[in-house]
Amino acid sequence: MNKLFGQALPVLNDIEAHGFEAYFVGGCVRDYFLKREINDIDIAVSATPEEIKKIFNKTIDIGIEHGTVMVLHEKGQFEVTTFRTESTYSDSRRPDEVTFVRSLEEDLKRRDFTMNAMALSSSYQLTDLFGGRIDLSNREIRTVGIPDERFNEDALRMLRAVRFVSQLDFSIEHHTFEAIKKNAHTLTKVAQERITAEFEKLLAGPAMQKALQYAVTADILSYIPDLITKNIVMLLKELKWQSLQPEERLALIICIGEYQDIFVLLKKWRMSNKVIQKQKLLADLLQLRKNRMFNRVDLYHYGIEAVKSAERITAVWNREYFNSEHLDNLYQSMVIKTRSDLAFRGSHLIKWTGKGGGPWVKECTEIIEQLILSGQLQNNMSDIKKWVETTWLQR
Ligand code: ATP
Numbered sequence: 595m596n597k598l599f600g601q602a603l604p605v606l607n608d609i610e611a612h613g614f615e616a617y618f619v620g621g622c623v624r625d626y627f628l629k630r631e632i633n634d635i636d637i638a639v640s641a642t643p644e645e646i647k648k649i650f651n652k653t654i655d656i657g658i659e660h661g662t663v664m665v666l667h668e669k670g671q672f673e674v675t676t677f678r679t680e681s682t683y684s685d686s687r688r689p690d691e692v693t694f695v696r697s698l699e700e701d702l703k704r705r706d707f708t709m710n711a712m713a714l715s716s717s718y719q720l721t722d723l724f725g726g727r728i729d730l731s732n733r734e735i736r737t738v739g740i741p742d743e744r745f746n747e748d749a750l751r752m753l754r755a756v757r758f759v760s761q762l763d764f765s766i767e768h769h770t771f772e773a774i775k776k777n778a779h780t781l782t783k784v785a786q787e788r789i790t791a792e793f794e795k796l797l798a799g800p801a802m803q804k805a806l807q808y809a810v811t812a813d814i815l816s817y818i819p820d821l822i823t824k825n826i827v828m829l830l831k832e833l834k835w836q837s838l839q840p841e842e843r844l845a846l847i848i849c850i851g852e853y854q855d856i857f858v859l860l861k862k863w864r865m866s867n868k869v870i871q872k873q874k875l876l877a878d879l880l881q882l883r884k885n886r887m888f889n890r891v892d893l894y895h896y897g898i899e900a901v902k903s904a905e906r907i908t909a910v911w912n913r914e915y916f917n918s919e920h921l922d923n924l925y926q927s928m929v930i931k932t933r934s935d936l937a938f939r940g941s942h943l944i945k946w947t948g949k950g951g952g953p954w955v956k957e958c959t960e961i962i963e964q965l966i967l968s969g970q971l972q973n974n975m976s977d978i979k980k981w982v983e984t985t986w987l988q989r
């Protein structure tokens with residue numbers, strides 16, 4: 595038995611002992627049959643959240659209006675969700691109403707794709723009402739029910755289909771894809787946060803190119819904010835981007851797109867400030883690397899990870915082989931790796947010079963850093979003090 599399933603089994607057993615039904619559902623069942631690593635376990639139950647809270651001592655309400663409570667069990671934390679249907683999506687965005695139901699079948703029916711609509715019981719009995727196993731073995735993504743209707747209910751599912759292509763290297767079943775082509779324009783109605791969450795998963799998948807090709811063919815890219823265009827997809831096809839991390843792939847895309855204002859671009863995508871800062875840094879480093887090789891001062895200021903990322907992206911762009919040896923050796927040879935390694939502080943400079951604080955402290959510190967990194971000055975208090983007294987003050 596899968597380790598995570600094993601850990602969650604006592605939770606299913608407890609729920610069943612109280613007279614309710616409980617199943618593993620969704621992505622974990624799909625990934626179990628695909629022999630992929632299971633990230634998180636979703637449990638669907640016939641009990642209401644209130645009933646679940648009576649069974650377990652420790653629970654957290656994480657989405658009680660959607661029927662989800664987190665059960666804190668000695669073996670781990672598990673999301674437990676009441677069987678539900680999602681009635682009418684009048685705006686293709688979110689269900690207007692969530693209705694709790696007592697039947698597993700109703701719950702599976704509302705799920706997006708056949709591969710995501712299977713349930714596994716505590717005794718490993720599979721409920722597969724829509725041919726999910728067959729579609730898994732054919733590596734096909736197919737909606738549960740009539741594709742046109744399902745995409746009309748929730749347009750995000752079209753982008754989900756494409757991101758599953760990227761993650762699983764599957765194909766999209768013919769009728770499902772025809773409906774995506776027909777309904778792609780309704781993606782404009784979907785909340786950006788939901789689009790971004792799927793897009794980030796798309797960026798991380800091994801079959802990203804195939805997924806983007808589907809997105810181009812269905813014209814999906816015209817209905818989500820600027821970032822990736824048909825031309826960028828064509829260019830990516832020529833490049834060996836597979837070794838890049840998701841954030842490096844994003845930086846490559848931004849670089850190919852020659853976007854000027856990364857802040858505005860990524861704010862439209864509701865990306866976090868942390869992501870935006872990282873992308874700005876990578877864009878700056880890529881620009882710098884166009885003109886010259888990285889040196890010790892770059893490694894010191896930007897850190898080895900960011901510099902290596904930029905080098906990796908540059909190698910992909912230049913169609914070259916990436917070898918980290920040069921940067922690793924350079925980094926190893928640095929006597930100071932970060933500012934905290936310096937043998938002095940700004941307060942020392944003020945004391946030695948007898949001058950008040952000001953911008954000069956930063957300027958002086960940066961010169962000393964460069965001298966130390968280039969081997970022209972030793973990183974010890976007395977040598978630095980001597981340099982400040984003789985060279986800096988005598989400028
Ligand atoms: P991953 O491993 O990437 O998380 P997942 O299949 O678990 O994949 P989630 O977004 O976590 O994907 O959703 C969990 C399950 O909820 C899905 O497997 C699917 O059954 C159902 N689901 C999620 N989003 C939708 C949606 N927009 N419409 C219908 N069903 C959905």
Ligand code: MG
Binds near residue numbers: 621634
């Ligand atoms: Mg999931």
